[in-house]
Amino acid sequence: MTVSPAESTESAVPHHDPTVESTVPHRDPAVSLTAFDGSRLRVVLMLDIRDGTQQEFLEAYERMRDRVASVPGHISDQLCQSLENPTQWLITSEWESALPFLSWVNSEEHLETVKPMEDCVRDTRSMRYSVMRETFSRRTPAAGDGPQPAPRVGGNVVRHAITFTVRPGSEPEVARILSDYASPEARVDATTRLLRTSLFLHGNRVVRAVEVHGDLQAALRHVARQPEVRAVEEAINPYLEQDRDLTNPQSARLFFTRAALPAVHHVTAGQDAAGVQRLALFYPARPGSGQALARLLAGQDQAAAGVPGSPLVACTVFHRDDLVVRLVDTTADPELAPGPVLALPTPEALAEAGRLLDTAALGLDGPPAGDRDLPRLLARARMRPLTDRRAPAS
Structure with missing residues (x-):
């Protein structure tokens, strides 16, 4: 996401x-x-949330998560909050490949979907990585074409x-x-x-x-x-x-x-x-x-x-x-x-x-x-x- x-x-x-x-x-x-x-893509999104807007940000995420999950090529995402600083959050998402992610992130639908979050976010940094290797413990690998x-x-x-x-x-x-x-x-x-x-x-x-x-x-x-x-x-x-x-x-x-x-x-x-x-x-x-x-x-x-x-x-x-x-x-x-x-x-x-x-x-x-x-x-x-x-x- x-x-x-x-x-x-x-x-x-x-x-x-x-x-x-x-x-x-x-x-x-x-x-x-x-x-x-064809390799899977991991997107890491670091967010700095405005002071006092943590609950609003979480609610905005809850409203949009199902919509993002339905985007073709999207596999999963996680929302995390820093243990040390409550204004620092992290969203990681996994995609079947780079192509569906690039199509989504540059679309009008994406802009409209994430609009409820904009007033809460002070600064962000986005990083994108191809999945190279994976190690699993008693779990089935995620869907996709592989590393x-x-x-x-x-x-x-x-x-x-x-x-x-x-x-x-x-x-x-x-x-x-x-x-x-x-x-x-x-x-x-x-x-x-x-x-x-x-x-x-x-x-x-x-x-x-x-x-x-x-x-x-x-x-x-x-x-x-x-x-x-x-x-x-x-x-x-x-x-x-x-x-x-x-x-x-x-x-x-x-x-x-x-x-x-x-x-x-x-x-x-x-x-x-x-x-x-x-x-x-x-x-x-x-x-x-x-x-x-x-x-x-x-x-x-x-x-x-x-x-x-x-x-x-x-x-x-x-x-x-x-x-x-x-x-x-x-x-x-x-x-x-x-x-x-x-x-x-x-x-x-x-x-x-x-x-x-x-x-x-x-x-x-x-x-x-x-x-x-x-x-x-x-x-x-x-x-x-x-x-x-x-x-x-x-």
């Missing part, structure tokens, strides 16, 4: 930000991080994105604001650093992707407090299609929870190479097809990571509802390698994507029929880069 204030520390933060460095101290070949591995069979290998880098739309006609001014800002201090603390921020525009949709070395939530809290960030967020407020008031915690929570674009798959195909460029690709899906489309693209990226000479250096798939965005670092000229860059290198992958894509939303007459349609699909899916900032090496 999760509550909106808990997710607010992770996604309800003004994310405009970090100058960043994409140089990671060490990267192993073919590193893959994915939400599609993750092997640990994920990679650097201490977290990727996160948000997306929002601006009023039609305001795109030039929004692009100017988001392309021209003073970057805040990249160092958060001794263990956390803002590495890279990339902003893109497709029509009136903005996508902002960040990379953080260390604790994502600490980094986002740091960013939210920076005057440079606050100035940019205030400057774009008049142009947003969804109104928000960042001085109001509930308004900020709602906006950034709805804007969250979780990373569901990331693969790194080895060491950085010279001449790498970053681009973002926009894949609107047919209603109900977003997860299948994200899975298709993730599978193609995973396969490409093992191909010698592949032009793909790193790929991240972000997914929410019927929207998929893919961030690609490549050594190839995209126009000369549209299939690999789009993660549609085979006729079978292209045909499957044609069934899942909302091609009308891309301004296409119909699904791509073959290789000859790849350049046009690439041109329509490619997002306009606004800024791509890296922190100076420490």
